Every structure is written in C-alpha cells, then in structure tokens.
Amino acid sequence: MQDSGAKCKAQRNTKQQSLIWDVFSSMHNHPTADMVFAAVAARDESIGRATVYxxxxxxxxxxxxxxxxxxxxxxxxxxxxxxxxxxxxTKCGGVSDVFIRGTLPEIEDDCGFTVQGGAVLYYGCCAACRESK
Ligand SMILES: [Zn+2]
Ligand SMILES: [Zn+2]
Structure with a gap:
C-alpha cells in the first residue's frame, strides 16, 4: 500500500515537473519564478508556488x-x-537577450585572470516602450 502511494506521488511529481517545464519553456520572456507560477496556476491550480520554485x-x-x-x-x-x-x-522591466559579437574582453591590469565566459546585464529602453512614448 505504502509503495503504491509513493509511486503515485512520484508520478504526480513527474507530471507536475513536465507541465511546469512546458509552461516555462513556452514563455520566452525571461520570467521570474512568480510569473511562471501564475502561468502554471492558470493550467493547474493544484500546483503550489513552492513546487514551481x-x-x-x-x-x-x-x-x-x-x-x-x-x-x-x-x-x-x-x-x-x-x-x-x-x-x-527600465520602463516596463522586460528582459531581452543580447548576443554580443566579437571576442571576450581582455582584462587590462595584469592580475593573471583568464576570461572564459560571462554575461552582462545592460539596461535601457525597449523598442515597444520607445514607440509608446
Ligand atoms: Zn520596455
Ligand atoms: Zn536570455
């Protein structure tokens, strides 16, 4: 009895995970965990916030x-x-992808650090907000 209960729970978890993945991977807007939770709750209100996080x-x-x-x-x-x-x-809080052409920055002071990767968060005004001005 206990076994089948655990199995049911595991199956339920897997189902929830794949629903959360479906919802998240179709959003394409760099959602916060809360945004994913709201979209998941619209599909299945039994899934709690902590589960989404x-x-x-x-x-x-x-x-x-x-x-x-x-x-x-x-x-x-x-x-x-x-x-x-x-x-x-900075107006709507929207986050977009930026693909930078070119090489990685070279560090000027010789501290012996080799840059292998990294990401920057730029800020500014998106096209939609600029047009609605
Ligand atoms: Zn904007
Ligand atoms: Zn991105």
Missing part, C-alpha cells in the same frame, strides 16, 4: 535552464542556453 531550481541544476540575476528585482529564468547577455528595460 523547486522545479525551476532543478531545471537550472540539470543545465536545462539558466538563472539570470537582476540587480533590482527577482531572478529571471531563461531556457536559452547559448552564452548571451541580457538587456533590461
């Missing part, structure tokens, strides 16, 4: 998603795994 952490751990820290707000989640930076609109 845990699932997002797991996606990051497993390398299926990246977590984008934003200096003035909640972390964003991103399903684009290619190395890239981000631009945040």
């Amino acid at each position: 845990r699932a997002l952490h797991r996606f990051v751990e497993k390398g299926r998603a990246i977590c984008v820290p934003v200096y003035d707000g909640a972390d964003r989640y991103d399903e684009t795994l290619l190395p890239h930076s981000h631009a945040k609109c």
